[in-house]
Amino acid sequence: MDETLKLKKATYHLYTFTISKMISSFGAQVYAFAISFYILQLTGSATSFAANLICNLLPRTLVSPFAGYMADKYSRKKIVIFAQVATTLAIGGLLVVSVTSGLSLVAIYTTTCILSITSTFSGVTFTSSITGLVDEKRIQKAMSLNQMSMSFAAIGSPAVGGLLYGAVSMPVFLMVYMVASSIAIILESTMNFNLFSKRKVEEDGAPKETMWQSMKAGLGYLKLQQIIMIMIWISLIINFLFGAFEVGYSYILIEKLKMNSQHFGFTQGSFAVGMLLMSIYFSVRKEVKYPFLVSKRGILALGVIMGSISVPLIITMSYNVMFAYYLVIMFTFGSMIIVVNTPLQVLMQKQIDDDYKGRVFSILETMAMGLMPLGMIIYGFLYDVLPGQWVLVASAALLIAVVLILARPSVVRKAHPELASKGTVSRETGTAV
Incomplete structure (x- = not known):
């Protein structure tokens, strides 16, 4: 064509x-x-x-x-x-x-x-x-x-x-x-669906893989892709630690801060609006040059925002100020999720071989689906026995620490070798300077 x-x-x-x-x-x-x-x-x-x-x-x-x-x-x-x-x-x-x-x-x-x-x-x-x-x-x-x-x-x-x-x-x-x-x-x-596809065409008479062999081949392929494996581990840990947000947000606002149900709904809507506007922004701007680095910064920002959800439990605020605070927090939270997700998804789309994409994405989904309920159960217990603000702060600190370790400067340089050649990645922070 x-x-x-x-x-x-x-x-x-x-x-x-x-x-x-x-x-x-x-x-x-x-x-x-x-x-x-x-x-x-x-x-x-x-x-x-x-x-x-x-x-x-x-x-x-x-x-x-x-x-x-x-x-x-x-x-x-x-x-x-x-x-x-x-x-x-x-x-x-x-x-x-x-x-x-x-x-x-x-x-x-x-x-x-x-x-x-x-x-x-x-x-x-x-x-x-x-x-x-x-x-x-x-x-x-x-x-x-x-x-x-x-x-x-x-x-x-x-x-x-x-x-x-x-x-x-x-x-x-x-x-x-x-x-x-x-x-x-x-x-x-x-x-x-094959307009730009690079999938290999199987030759006639070639031995057919069983489904089990094919799944093992998918796992074997993943083990050889260090950057993709790191991205998957980061995604899974985020999914687990987000249990602190999924369980804690509603619990804190409704049970602890006694927020009106309608106002609570507005804060949830603010989250979706943040996601929507940031999605529109990414759809019209040029492609992110260093997606792994941008996602790393976004996750660090998510950690800070997650910890910030606990601030009204520590510092007394008037009801209206608290409501406005959560509107801003949730809008920023929704925006940052797109800042993290979109560059990572683009990087994975480009780096994963076309013949392995289905298996890689399904492995990611299976593990994420398994971790989400586990996270919710564990955090449901933690919120019952510990003060909510410290559960959130500890989870946010853990999220930031994990990302700083897994996405350390040496890994950023492997994901974007052009940064290393320019000498533009700080060894201390992994950020462009």
Whole structure:
């Protein structure tokens, strides 16, 4: 294909990819919101609600390695379309059940499991396909637009979910979701997942790897990629230590500081707005020159912000000042998450071989999914037995220490050899001077 036509097709992919991801993210979050409401209204049981969360989390953790294997061995376009079709059929099945016999917990849990599996296959495969869909110069733009679509969904889904749940019946709501999912299928079917792909073509008669051999090969590949391994370890430790924020933020603001529920919602919205605006900024600016270094600085800033959440527990503030303080803190927190994520994702997209992307990203997702619940359980216990401010401060200090050790100046120079040749990385701080 002519290079100009390829670039035009890549531009088309940027928009279809963004719209498709926005539809699927929006649909999934609105569905989760409405179904959570429905379960609580139907049963009034926190256990039933938690069971639905487990039905979302557990299948995702279990099937992620298989999704990575499939993404590396089979047509990524077919996997994405099949996953979206399965999503549409699952919602259709729930619609039939709701019309014929009324929704039951078994039907809801079954649908949640199916949607968790399909979203895992779609998510891992789409992430693995970025470098095949767009040219190398616009990978950052693609990752930023992906983050932007998720931020839009995070901001709008509670409002849309609440509006639809109150205004229409559950069957109508499910039909709207089915239509949206069908539009996503049509968009995905027009995309060329191999436009810039560098995947190796298997020769006829070559010995076939078993799935187990393929997964072992993925782990073997990772062990040889020092910078990628360090990035993965940093990502996993962040996910674990963020349990301090996930558990502590709501606990501190609602239980300790007695913040009004509406004001608490505004602070959560400020977080999503920070993510959205920073995603827009990254989508229009030129590509970050030293992504590993930028992400390192961003993580250090996240550590400082996480520790700052505890300040109103240490220093007395008036209610209005406290509310304004948390609006600013959460906006900055959301912005910094994009500053960390986008450059790291771009670096991983460029450094991981196309034939291993599915397995690498699925390993990362599996480990992260396993660590998040563990972090929440441990921090739930810690907040019950220790003062909340010291849990946050200690976790923030640990996060900063881990990053300073793992992303030390020598590692930064390996990630960006051009910095070492210029002599622009300080040995003490690992920052450009």
